[in-house]
Amino acid sequence: MMESPFKEDVLKGKVALLTGGGSGIGFEIATQFGKHGASIAIMGRRRQALDAAVSSLASLGTPAIGFEGDVRKLEDARRVVESTFQHYGQIDILVNAAAGNFLASAEDLSPNGFRTVMDIDSVGTFTMCHEALKYLKKGGPERKQSSGGLILNISATLHYTASWYQIHVSAAKAAVDATTRNLALEWGTDYDIRVNGIAPGPIGDTPGMSKLAPEEITSKAKDYMPLYKLGEKWDIAMAAVYLASDAGKYVNGSTLPVDGGLWLSRPRH
Ligand code: HXC
Numbered sequence: 001m002m003e004s005p006f007k008e009d010v011l012k013g014k015v016a017l018l019t020g021g022g023s024g025i026g027f028e029i030a031t032q033f034g035k036h037g038a039s040i041a042i043m044g045r046r047r048q049a050l051d052a053a054v055s056s057l058a059s060l061g062t063p064a065i066g067f068e069g070d071v072r073k074l075e076d077a078r079r080v081v082e083s084t085f086q087h088y089g090q091i092d093i094l095v096n097a098a099a100g101n102f103l104a105s106a107e108d109l110s111p112n113g114f115r116t117v118m119d120i121d122s123v124g125t126f127t128m129c130h131e132a133l134k135y136l137k138k139g140g141p142e143r144k145q146s147s148g149g150l151i152l153n154i155s156a157t158l159h160y161t162a163s164w165y166q167i168h169v170s171a172a173k174a175a176v177d178a179t180t181r182n183l184a185l186e187w188g189t190d191y192d193i194r195v196n197g198i199a200p201g202p203i204g205d206t207p208g209m210s211k212l213a214p215e216e217i218t219s220k221a222k223d224y225m226p227l228y229k230l231g232e233k234w235d236i237a238m239a240a241v242y243l244a245s246d247a248g249k250y251v252n253g254s255t256l257p258v259d260g261g262l263w264l265s266r267p268r269h
Pocket residue numbers: 099100101102103104108109110111112113114116117156157158169201202207208209211212
């Protein structure tokens with residue numbers, strides 16, 4: 001893992017709540033936010049994963065707490081956001097990294113399978129944003145800071161074109177991107193909240209990759225996608241640190257692809 005090029009205090013004094021923060025990309029963002037000065041709350045469905053993540057963060061000297069919860073449940077979302085505020089006294093950053101995924105052809109996918117991923121990725125993201133709003137909004141009774149907070153939605157590039165056996169995820173991430181833009185407009189205007197996204201390409205050592213792209217597929221990918229190169233979780237976390245820091249203060253409503261240019265890739269002819 002490379003050293004961070006950012007100063008270690010760029011997120012000093014910030015409190016970040018991350019869904020899906022117990023593993024994969026969410027956990028790496030939590031780790032790097034902590035290394036850059038933030039205090040961390042993570043929300044996830046699996047107690048064991050949360051406990052392991054919290055002790056790993058604590059061993060780096062990062063204040064961290066884990067809350068069990070499912071973003072599909074409004075009462076969980078509300079409880080976790082409130083508990084985070086009670087624990088730290090403020091919330092500055094919400095990262096929506098929780099996602100559901102599996103490969104299924106459109107023909108074989110049940111409407112409930114489609115809905116399940118929409119519920120986790122799209123509705124879950126909106127629900128978390130909605131519950132966190134009062135803590136993020138500038139001028140609200142729950143916010144003493146002189147600026148509004150930040151929302152970061154983890155998306156994908158699948159829906160820029162079309163992706164085999166990912167109709168549910170493509171639809172869900174398209175909705176996430178629309179949510180990013182619409183909240184950026186409404187809450188950027190009214191409450192000084194920046195709402196941005198990151199669209200990762202294939203990232204090594206993540207639940208997504210091990211589930212979606214077996215080795216035999218990725219080893220052939222370079223033939224038809226010349227820009228195919230596996231990214232690291234670190235790459236996504238560095239984009240998140242940039243967007244969350246003051247360096248990103250003029251960025252609002254954007255979803256930044258971090259994929260080595262892969263989605264543009266065409267075979268050489
Ligand atoms: C077909 C499936 C299925 C599968 C679930 N379903 N898994 N259909 N193939 N493999 C269908 C079920 O049949 C059911 O529909 C409906 O979905 C709900 O299933 P449940 O098992 O009841 O749901 P649940 O236990 O809540 O689990 C949902 C889940 C989730 C989506 C499988 O647990 C999950 O994905 N967890 C893994 C998290 C993960 O991998 N995160 C990384 C995401 S990576 P019926 O009709 O039968 O009731 C990512 C990257 C994207 O997002 C971009 C990559 C490049």
